Amino acid sequence: MHVLNLVTNSQAPFFEQQVAAVCDRGVSTTTVAVAGDRRTTDEETSGRSVLDYGRFYARVLRRATESYDLVHANYGLTAPMALAQPRRPVVLSFWGSDLLGNVGRLSRWCARRADAVIVMSRAMADEVGTDCHVIPHGVDLDLFRPIPRRDAREAVGWERDGRQVLFPYAAKREMKDYPRAERVVEAVRARTDEPVALRTLHGVPHARMPLYLNAADALLLTSKSEGSPNSVKEAMACNLPVVATDVGDVAERLAGVDASHVCRSDEELRDGLIDVLERGEPSTGRAAVESLGLERMGERIRDVYESVI
Structure with missing residues (x-):
């Protein structure tokens, strides 16, 4: 063929x-x-x-x-x-x-x-x-897999302490709605004493993406529209907690996954992010994407x- x-x-x-x-x-x-x-x-x-x-x-x-x-x-x-x-x-x-x-x-x-x-x-x-x-x-399940967070942070040059929230796109992409991510993280900072950093990614080779996903404490997706966002599935394969707007097939993918939230309002995004950061636990996402x-x-x-x- x-x-x-x-x-x-x-x-x-x-x-x-x-x-x-x-x-x-x-x-x-x-x-x-x-x-x-x-x-x-x-x-x-x-x-x-x-x-x-x-x-x-x-x-x-x-x-x-x-x-x-x-x-x-x-x-x-x-x-x-x-x-x-x-x-x-x-x-x-x-x-x-x-x-x-x-x-x-x-x-x-x-x-x-x-x-x-x-x-x-x-x-x-x-x-x-x-x-x-x-x-x-x-999802490339051999490439995207859990690795120790300390090793990942050292590899990408992030400080070991503090909470790291990953926004997996360039800030200028309008459909991804970075301003909303900023508002949500600022609201989280107002309710916690521990430093919370919001990290964006642009121009990172795909082979290095697992390092950033494993270095983060949570993936925050605030997109206005999506089909089936790869970043969510790749985060799940690394057992990274995901807090996301209800777009595309995100709700279907995260159904039954622990330490992750699908949200509609800024308040739900804030509360979901606070929950996964305070729990500090990996998600159960990898088991949910084994079939993908x-x-x-x-x-x-x-x-x-x-x-x-």
């Missing part, structure tokens, strides 16, 4: 893991990415021009004449180009933000015309409004490929 992958960001760690997982199951792939200036971290406001996508479509058309079995469009903005080539069946995967705003209307229109649609959560499937395969991005390994994800995506050929 030979698959042509279309993608807006070929360096996204979860996309690289997806490709590796299906290749491990006997699928050969070629990736074509949209060229141009990617000036922001949000794909729908990437700064690429119509001309960039026009050139991308020309490359897709040329590639589609080769001996591929199907085209896999990753992210909604690549879907029109996949559907416009007349030769191969199309599998369309949504990443979350491509179901919002004007991009969302385009994505849903394309979903009705694709041969198969993959989403990361049941909530995303409801948003699409057509038949979907729900396949969350997998990369191998299982690769098998399920390959099954989708076979269904459309």
Whole structure:
């Protein structure tokens, strides 16, 4: 089986893991990415021009004449180009933000015309409004695993004392709502005598992410919208307590997980964060994500490929 992958960001760690997982199951792939200036971290406001996508479509058309079995469009903005080539069946995967705003209307229109649609959560499937395969991005359970906190803090250069709350994104990403995280942590500081630091991450190699997750006392996610956030699943694999807004499949993933909270208001986020910091215990998250390994994800995506050929 030979698959042509279309993608807006070929360096996204979860996309690289997806490709590796299906290749491990006997699928050969070629990736074509949209060229141009990617000036922001949000794909729908990437700064690429119509001309960039026009050139991308020309490359897709040329590639589609080769001996591929199907085209896999990753992210909604690549879907029109996949559907416009007349030769191969199309599998369309949504990443979350491509179901919002004007991009969302385009994505849903394309979903009705694709041969198969993959989403990361049941909530995303409801948003699409057509038949979907729900396949969350997998977690590298060998990479993301519990390690001693003292060793992790030494490796990342954090002080040993005090509480460390990890906001796992760049502060400027609007959809992640860093100002809300700041408000919540400030409210926590007002109710505790122990220092509480709020840490952000930007430009950290994916291979070093387990160090930061194990160095922290809690992961705080205040996103306005998500599909199936990898940061939550990776934190769970490290048994790091998670305090998060009720977005995407977070509530489903954290159901029954001890020392974690799914919240709606700032007050609930504050109280949940105080609870996990005062308890100082690891979560039981790893057991809950054992079924979300990369191998299982690769098998399920390959099954989708076979269904459309």
